[in-house]
Amino acid sequence: MAKGYSLHIGLNSVDPQHYSGWDGKLKACEADALDMEKISQALNYSNISTLLTANATLKNVTAEIKKAAEALESGDIFFLSYSGHGGQVPDLNNDESDGTDETWCLYDGQLLDDELSELWYVFKKDVRVIVLSDSCHSGTVTRARAYGLSLDTNFDVQKEIRYRYLPLDIATETFNQNKAYYTMKQQKTTSNNTNIQCTVKLISGCQDNQTSADGDINGLFTEKLVAVWDNGNFRGNYLDFYNKIKSLMPPIQTPNLYNIGASNPDFDNQSPFSIQSNTLPVDRNAKENVILSNG
Numbered sequence: 021m022a023k024g025y026s027l028h029i030g031l032n033s034v035d036p037q038h039y040s041g042w043d044g045k046l047k048a049c050e051a052d053a054l055d056m057e058k059i060s061q062a063l064n065y066s067n068i069s070t071l072l073t074a075n076a077t078l079k080n081v082t083a084e085i086k087k088a089a090e091a092l093e094s095g096d097i098f099f100l101s102y103s104g105h106g107g108q109v110p111d112l113n114n115d116e117s118d119g120t121d122e123t124w125c126l127y128d129g130q131l132l133d134d135e136l137s138e139l140w141y142v143f144k145k146d147v148r149v150i151v152l153s154d155s156c157h158s159g160t161v162t163r164a165r166a167y168g169l170s171l172d173t174n175f176d177v178q179k180e181i182r183y184r185y186l187p188l189d190i191a192t193e194t195f196n197q198n199k200a201y202y203t204m205k206q207q208k209t210t211s212n213n214t215n216i217q218c219t220v221k222l223i224s225g226c227q228d229n230q231t232s233a234d235g236d237i238n239g240l241f242t243e244k245l246v247a248v249w250d251n252g253n254f255r256g257n258y259l260d261f262y263n264k265i266k267s268l269m270p271p272i273q274t275p276n277l278y279n280i281g282a283s284n285p286d287f288d289n290q291s292p293f294s295i296q297s298n299t300l301p302v303d304r305n306a307k308e309n310v311i312l313s314n315g
Contacts, residue, residue, distance in 0.1 A: 022095045024065035024295040025088040028053040029076050031104035035128050039186075040193035044105050044125065046182060048235045049073075052103035052154055052242040060099055062252055063293055067091070076104070077128045082139065089142035097148040099293055103239055106155030106232070107186035109195050109202055121206065122161040122228060124153070125186055129198070133161045134209035140281060143218035148287045150258075151222045154239040156185030156231040158224035159276040182234035184225075216281035221288075223262055224276045232273060241275060244268040254292070261292045 030053025034044040050072045060068045069084050071077075088098045105125035109132065123130035140162075143149065151162050186194070195202060225232035225241030233240040248254055248264045256264070262277040269275060279288075286297055 022097065022295050022297060023067075023092070024060070024063065024097045024099060024293075025067045025092060026057070026060040026065045026069070026099035027081075027084045027088065027101075028056040028060070028068075028070045029072075029081060029100075029102045029104065029124075029126075030054070030070075031073050031076050031125070031127060033073055033127075034105065034125055035074075038129050038194065038198065039125075040190055040197055042187075042190045042194075044186070046104065046184060046234050048238050048242075049103040049154075049184075051237060052239050053101065055238065055242065055246055056099075056101040056103075056152065059249065059252075059293060063295060065099065065295065074127055076126050078126050078131060081126055081131060082135075085139050086142060089139070089144075089147075092147045093144055094146040095148075095297055097150065097293075097295055098143070099150050101152040101154075103154040103184075103242060105184050105186050106153070106157040106161065107191055107194075108157050109191070120157075122157045122159075123186075124155060124161065129201070130186075130194075132202075132205055132209065134206060136162055137216075137280075138209050140216045140218055140220050143216075145217040146282070146284070147218040148284065149218055149220040149281075150293060151220060152224075152242075152245070153222065154184070154225040154232055154241045156183060156226060157228050158232065159227035159230070160222070160278055161224065161228075162220050162222040162278060162280060183231040184234055184239065185231045219281045219284040219287050220279065221258060222276070222278040222280075223258070223265070224278065226273045227276055230273055240269070240273060241265070249292070256291070257289045258292055259288070 030049040032046045032049050036043045057070050071080055102124050107123040107125050107130050108120040122133045153161050244265050266275050
């Protein structure tokens with residue numbers, strides 16, 4: 021019988037010592053992680069870990085991912101969620117078309133998308149990995165208090181919105197302050213996604229060139245995801261789930277569905293987060309312009 025491991029990460033602030041004096045205060049990221057924890061509990065995941073703010077360090081996060089990789093076998097599932105600031109650093113190993121590596125801003129430093137990609141190599145063949153990322157610049161990543169106004173008429177245009185991104189000036193200062201460190205991290209990662217044996221499915225809160233909104237209770241993406249999930253009453257596969265969430269989002273924040281690693285049509289057609297490999301009837305009418313990359 022398949023088993024499920026999950027890891028849920030939520031940061032309402034970061035360590036100013038690493039981020040050039042910036043603490044990146046946010047409000048709803050820990051709550052996002054705890055809500056994803058509740059989904060794992062409801063689905064009877066056998067091992068559930070949650071890392072909040074000061075505990076969400078580079079060491080702790082990578083250790084938990086490696087622990088899951090070691091424990092999970094073919095047919096098992098790893099549910100990974102991240103809620104916090106998303107960042108970008110200059111791409112020094114020339115593997116990004118936009119010239120930047122996307123990052124998760126963990127408490128004591130940024131985890132590069134290159135590093136996440138390296139971690140997928142540790143997972144065994146046919147392990148299923150589902151990643152949720154409620155952070156800025158997260159479209160292919162498998163909040164300084166910046167404000168803006170929603171352009172969507174379904175939202176209160178008077179409401180101030182906190183965005184979950186590392187401001188450009190802080191990002192530049194942080195990179196320059198720790199340039200040798202980030203250069204070393206990029207030089208150590210050489211993966212190109214072509215030989216990953218597991219299947220990694222990302223549903224992100226926005227595209228790489230967009231920002232994700234924080235909130236008072238949940239981030240906007242997580243708020244809509246929880247509503248669609250509806251305490252486990254949602255019926256459909258991952259594409260259905262993505263399409264429904266996307267339909268509830270404003271045009272300035274467009275979630276992405278992105279796959280890397282081994283092709284796994286059965287995984288595609290399963291109920292979201294399901295431990296068992298049960299499949300659902302394929303909706304032949306479900307058409308959406310999403311990035312579905314297997315390499």
